[in-house]
Amino acid sequence: MPVRGSQSLVKRPPFKKAPPAGASAKSSPTSSRTFTVREPSELLSFLFSQHPGQGRNSVKAMLSRGQVSVGGRTVTAFNHPLKPGDAVEVRKGRPPEAVRFVGLSVLHEDADIIVIRKDAGLLSVATEEERELTAYRQLSDYVKREDPRARIFVLHRLDRDTSGVMMFARSEQVQKKMQDAWKDVVTERTYTALVEGQVREPEGKVESWLKENAAMKMYSSSQPNDGQHAVTHYKLLRSSRLYSLLEIRLETGRKNQIRVHMQDLGHPIAGDKKYGAKTKPIGRLGLHASVLAFVHPTTGERLRFKADVPKSFLSVFKDQEPK
CATH class of the missing domain: 3.10.290.10 (RNA-binding S4 domain)
Structure with missing residues (x-):
């Protein structure tokens, strides 16, 4: 692959x-x-x-x-x-004019999908506050250079402060086909999280039912079957007295799932004040979408895309011996 x-x-x-x-x-x-x-x-x-x-x-x-x-x-x-x-x-000769993106780079594109690496700080799609500089807007303008009628369609999202791999569909038919069978189509979604504190267990699982309160903040319900079922697996990659680096694998994909589950674990994501973090060592949310693997909607080929972990995630361990 x-x-x-x-x-x-x-x-x-x-x-x-x-x-x-x-x-x-x-x-x-x-x-x-x-x-x-x-x-x-x-x-x-x-x-x-x-x-x-x-x-x-x-x-x-x-x-x-x-x-x-x-x-x-x-x-x-x-x-x-x-x-x-x-x-x-x-x-030969002078190449066509370059398309310069802000906060993203294209990893792959074909007639059906576009896969990108998104930087932290860039919105995936528009909100009430930001309607111009988004990944969606830039890619929409990009495909219209070839065909003014071309469009792109949202398949999933990353939070503004989460970096890493994400993809868009190039037709409504592909969007529907992939979203309707998302659990079967997407074979791997792996994140890297920089969390507060020293995680002791080498690996584990967090499972809960997620709900959203009136302030639009997600939380784990204390009642079984009360909300959306969410399962997060984690593996310890590196740790110090103050921080730990985790590999996160999603079994389900709920809104803010990793952020809530890390808070539930007692190790909120660094920089995530909304979900309990007290420090911001790298000036951003310590969450990165490292790997996205899926079955191509037309060819059936299994594709896997990887975005290297930002160096800032590792900088907090400099001069500290891993535990």
């Missing part, structure tokens, strides 16, 4: 129909060449094989400058997987 890399700038040429399988490399009036993939490979290796007389740094530069497309979509990730029949276009 491939783990896809990130790209901070995405350059989009006009969409071009891929040539039929079996077509040979050819030149076009727009100074480009198209190659057909014969066997599974990664993009950079394939480019090296098609440009034997060209230096490795020169080939890498073509990728970095956005001069390479797969199936009509610009790709800059070196490890982008290729399958037989894929059309790889290499363009």
Whole structure:
């Protein structure tokens, strides 16, 4: 299962129909060449094989400058997987204008979905206070560059102060298909949490029924079956006297589930004053969506995307021996 890399700038040429399988490399009036993939490979290796007389740094530069497309979509990730029949276009000359995002980078896109890494501080979708600078708005503008009628659709959300991997659908049909079978479609949702205090158990589970009060704050009900059933699994990665780093795996996906369950555990997420935290060591909420794995809604391929844990999460353990 491939783990896809990130790209901070995405350059989009006009969409071009891929040539039929079996077509040979050819030149076009727009100074480009198209190659057909014969066997599974990664993009950079394939480019090296098609440009034997060209230096490795020169080939890498073509990728970095956005001069390479797969199936009509610009790709800059070196490890982008290729399958037989894929059309790889290499363009010469000045690349198309770059799309510069604020607070996000595109990890993967195709005709059905867009997977991104969201930074802490960026809203997923609009609220009463923020209607412009959101992940949804930026991606909507992004897809409209290719087709003014194009839209994106929300599949799930991350809190403003939570960073990491999330995805959007590119059609209402895909949105409905994935949301209707979310538990089967999404095979892994893993978070990394920096929590207050020294967690003693190497792993454990928190289970409760979640409700929302009049102030729109979630809490665990004291009565069984009173609210939405929520299950959170955790594993200790690192700890000191003041903080612990946990790997969090969601069995269910409820609003603010991890934040409530860490408070229930007696180890609120660092920086989460709303749910009991007393410190803010990294200047933000200590929660990061590390891994999102799912079954592609059209191809059935199992995809897995990973966003590395922010260095600030580890900085609190500097000069402290892990317990």
